[in-house]
Amino acid sequence: MDWQGQKLAEQLMQTLLLAFAVVAFVAGYWLGSFQMMLLIYAGGVALTTLITVPNWPFFNRHPLKWLDPSEVDRHPKPQPVKSKKKPTKQK
């Protein structure tokens, strides 16, 4: 997933779960059935998992632009700076 896709997946997950929880609680309370609340919520969790966890194509609409291999030689990789170790003083 690209960065935009990750953000979208997280937002979708939170919104969907909260929405299903609200619907489940209201439905359960209205119908007077605890079991209905749990069933609706379980269905919602399953659906949300299907939508947000796998790496769907619509999460990859803003792909990262990696450097082309032919450009590698024109932009040499920076070298780490070698520093001299200071000798430790002993008294």
Added chain:
Amino acid sequence: MHSFGYRANSLLTFAVTILAVMCAMASFSDNLNTPSPSSQVEVLSINWFQRQPNGNDEVSMTLNISANLQSMFTWNTKQVFVFLAAEYATPKNSLNQVSLWDGIIPSKEHAKFWIHTTNKYRFTDQGSNLRGKEFNLTLHWHVMPKTGKMFADKIVMTGFRLPEEYR
């Protein structure tokens, strides 16, 4: 979110946390219910009333217990545990509570009942104080929820008295 496992873990944790909040709300909704129970008990007969060899009084009686506990059931009620206790005072104990009968009510339909029974559990005293004793019959109940807080309450029915002599 970086990987399949990361997203799956995040979703599962959030889902379970929300479930906990929903259960807390469901339990809280029980407070909105105002129950109006009623009950009545008659002692039909004293079957026998003896002093045991160990010095303790024991009495056996036949009871008619009727009650309507339907208003106590909510969407979050698993069952109601109900028991009938005889309560009286003696010089040794300021309060004695002896459970005579209990039952489990699994649903609202069963909550309006009438039962004719001898005492399920023995009515035995600690000592020999029961002759001519005045006692209350109290119907206690525990409303057991599917999730959350359990409510318990009772109805006290007064005016019962044991015989003066053994029989």
